Amino acid sequence: MDLYKEIWEKIVNSDNILLIAHVNPDGDALGSSLSLYPVLKKMNKKVTVFNASKPLPQYLDFLPNFNKITDRLPKKIDLTVSFDCGSFDRLGLPEKPSFLINIDHHISNTNYGDLNLIEPNAASTSQVIYNMLKANNIEINKNSAVCMYTALVTDTGSFQYESVNEKVFEMAAELVKCGVSPDYVAKMLFQRDRLSRLRLLAKAYDTIELCCDGKAAFVEVTKEMMEITGAIKEDTDTIVNSVRAIATVEVACLLREEDEGIKISLRSKNYADVSKIAVKYGGGGHIRAAGATVREFDFQKVKEILKNDIKEIL
Ligand code: 5GP
Ligand code: MN
Ligand code: MN
Structure with a gap:
């Protein structure tokens, strides 16, 4: 079975799911974590989006469900999914979770998960998530799409880096079809300066x-x-x-x-x-x-x- 399917099956079979990203989070870390929130809620999962850093970056506060992010761990966790994090210590967790899925695109990733989905050529971790959702025929709603698109924009320097190719634009186009307004995301990210x-x-x-x-x-x-x-x-x-x-x-x-x-x-x-x-x-x-x-x-x-x-x- 391919890894996209194996990971999705593990998610489907878990009830209490923790979504987590690296400390000092950026747009890809929080965008990726939050992109799965609506998808898993729709599947009636108990979902916690965790980040160890406080305060969270204000410039990302427009991400749908941003206010759901907590720095407190729930008592019961069956499955932990980490995003955009190259090494276990950068998650800020007190101990190793019972089962950990590591989804990332860092070339330096140490494969610290029980399952590791690492795509170093992906422009953002949200692109890895997108690939996984597509492989499993999962529908992407507008809130998820905004999160994945924001992660893509921030990690590519607004589509400027060498990681940007046809696949990146195809993903962006697909997310726009799902309801993302690129000028809204750009204004939220770049026109609210302090x-x-x-x-x-x-x-x-x-x-x-x-x-x-x-x-x-x-x-x-x-x-x-x-x-x-x-x-x-x-x-x-x-x-x-x-x-x-x-x-x-x-x-x-x-x-x-x-x-x-x-x-x-x-x-x-x-x-x-x-x-x-x-x-x-x-x-x-x-x-x-x-x-x-x-x-x-x-x-x-x-x-x-x-x-x-x-x-x-x-
Ligand atoms: P930045 O310079 O913006 O903090 O980070 C640039 C890239 O390096 C990001 O992909 C980030 O995740 C990674 N990075 C930054 N600081 C650290 C660190 O202390 N440890 C690790 N493993 N990666 C880091
Ligand atoms: Mn990052
Ligand atoms: Mn990233």
Whole structure:
């Protein structure tokens, strides 16, 4: 039996289902988790959508059933399905669930589930879900479609990345047929900016430093910048993408001060595999987008180390 069918059968035969995604969730994490909610409710399942992070990103609050997401685990769980999460520790669960299905598209996925549906070529985890629903002839309603489409838009940088192909547009077209309005999703995602975010961008862009003949760029966000501008964590999300957009840059790196150390967000444009660097520091991700947290608080020190790592992948 193929994996799409095997997973669907396991879902059909379970009553109390937990849907979960990685901590510090993005559009694909929450969009994917919420996309199955209406489908499973219609099948009369008891469904909990869990995320360990608090607060959740406000820019995703338009996703249907966003208010159902909880950071409290129910007592009874027969089946846990994780989305968009490359390693078990990034789920923020206190212990290993009784049965875990791992649905994802990270090349670095550690296959931590009892069943693992990993499609590294998929543009988003929502595309993997879409493939599974299609293979099982499951009808997609408008609320599910909005969630899957949002996940697709956010993980492809609005249909810009190398993962975008004919299949991605076919999926998008199908979701529009299911009732998604692309301009509504775009306005919800990109036209509700916070002034504090722009103030933070101004400060962060001031720290941009180029090296390796302009092929690499660093940008910093300190706790002080966050406090002065009143910005929140999600306000830092796009900074590294904008720095990568500098014409000469192949690898961009955001360093963000956190309680545990410095969080690094890496992006590449054409050829460098930044997941190699992230994995080296206990993180992970994709070839063109990856991240990790380094247990060190000195920005200069971290930059010096990373410069050497970047030289190796350039
Ligand atoms: P971002 O830089 O936006 O936080 O993340 C870029 C990509 O790398 C995402 O796919 C994200 O899931 C992954 N990623 C970011 N930080 C970590 C980390 O600490 N561990 C792992 N395994 N993946 C990460
Ligand atoms: Mn993600
Ligand atoms: Mn993803």
